[in-house]
Amino acid sequence: MHSNSHSPAPRSKILVFGAGNFGSCLADHLADSEHDVYMWSREADLVEYFNQHHKNLRYLKDHDFSTNIRAIGPALPEADLIKQMDVLLFAIPTDGVRSTLNQLRPRLDEANLPLLIFVNKGIEVSSNALTLEIIAETCGKDIARVATFISGPSFAKEIVKRQPTMVSVASLSEAHAERASEVFHQPWFRCYTGNDPIGIELAGALKNVYAIAAGMADGLGYENNTRASLITRGLSEMTRIGTAYGANPLTFLSLAGVGDLFLTCSSPTSRNYTVGFRLGKGETLEEIIRTLGSVAEGVTTAKGLKAVVDDLGVAAPIASGVYEVLYEGKDVEERARWLMALPPVRELELPEKAGVPMRHLMKKLGLDT
C-alpha cells in the first residue's frame, strides 16, 4: 500500500564530535529519533556532568537531554569504538576540523567507512579552505567524495524545543546525501538533498558575515528598510562570490542560502548578528568575543572571505566593509555611509569567468574529467 508518511530510519550508532550548542542539540535530536548516540567533548567536566545529570554544563543549560546520549572524552575515541559507528557527525568550529581529522584519520577503516556528516559553517583562517578541501587534505579524496554537509536555518535553541526546522543536505555523492537525510529526517526536522556541497558550504559560511553586517545596521539604529536591503544585497553578493567560485547559483536560493541568511540577519538569537549589533552600539570586538560564550564563525570567516574575494576579483562591498571594521579599525557608521555612497550599479550581475577554485578542488578529488 502506498503511503505518504515517512518511515522511520533504521536505528544507527552515531558519534557526535563537539558538545557545544549545535553538537549537543543534534545529539539530542538524533537520540530522540531512536538512534544510539555518543557525544565527544574535549572538556572532561562537561562529560562527567552530562553523564550524571543529562544536562550540558556550558551550553543550552536549561535543556533536559535525552538519556540515550553517552558523553565521552576528553581523549578522542579509539579505533575500536569508531569501528562500531554507522555515522560520525562533526559539530565543531571550522578551525578545529583539520586537527580533529588528522588525529582521527588513522582510526578510520576505509573499507568500512561510517557516513561522515559536517555541520560547521566557516572558512579555515590559515588556508582559506572550505571543509571539503580540509577533508581531502587530511583523509584523502575517496573519503572527501562521500562526505556530506548539512546547513540551513537551524538555531540550536529552537531545535531542542522541537520547533519545525528544515535544512539542506548535500554531497558530491547524492546516495550519501540521501543516507544523511534519512538519519536526520523527522516530522519536525525536514531534509532536502542536493549535489552542490561547495555551494552549501559557501552559503553557510558567508551568511555569518552578512549577519554581522545586519546586526551592525540594527545596532546603529537603522530600521526595517535597511535590514531588508542588506539581506537582499547580501544574497546578491553571496551568489556572485559562490558562482565565481564554481557553485551553482541556484544553491543560494536554498534553505542553506537565503533561508539561513534571512534567519541570522533578522534575529538576536544569532551570535553573528549579536556581534554586529554590539559593534554597532560601540563595543570593541575584543570585549564582545570575550563575553559571547560561544563561537561566532563570521568573525574569522570575514578574514578568509576577504582573501577569497580578492582572489576571485568580484565586487563584495558588504563583506569588505565588515572586514574593514573587524580588522582594520574602521568605524562602523563611517563604513555604513561609505556603502550608501557607492556609485549606482546594475542590480543583478553574475561573473563571466567562473569556477577556477572549484576546478582546482575537483582535481584534488580526482574528479577533473
Ligand SMILES: NC(=O)C1=CN([C@@H]2O[C@H](COP(=O)(O)OP(=O)(O)OC[C@H]3O[C@@H](n4cnc5c(N)ncnc54)[C@H](O)[C@@H]3O)[C@@H](O)[C@H]2O)C=CC1
Ligand atoms: N549553534 C547553532 O545554532 C548552529 C551552529 N552551527 C555551526 O556549528 C559549529 C559549532 O557551533 P556551536 O556548537 O554552536 O559552537 P559552540 O561555541 O557552542 O561550541 C563549540 C564546540 O566545539 C568544541 N571545539 C571548539 N574548538 C575545538 C577544536 N579546535 N577541537 C575540538 N573541539 C573544539 C567546543 O569545546 C564546543 O564543544 C559552528 O561551525 C557553527 O557555525 C550550525 C548551525 C546552527
Ligand SMILES: O=C(CO)COP(=O)(O)O
Ligand atoms: O547558523 C546558525 C543558524 O542556522 C547559527 O547562527 P549563529 O552562529 O550566528 O548563532
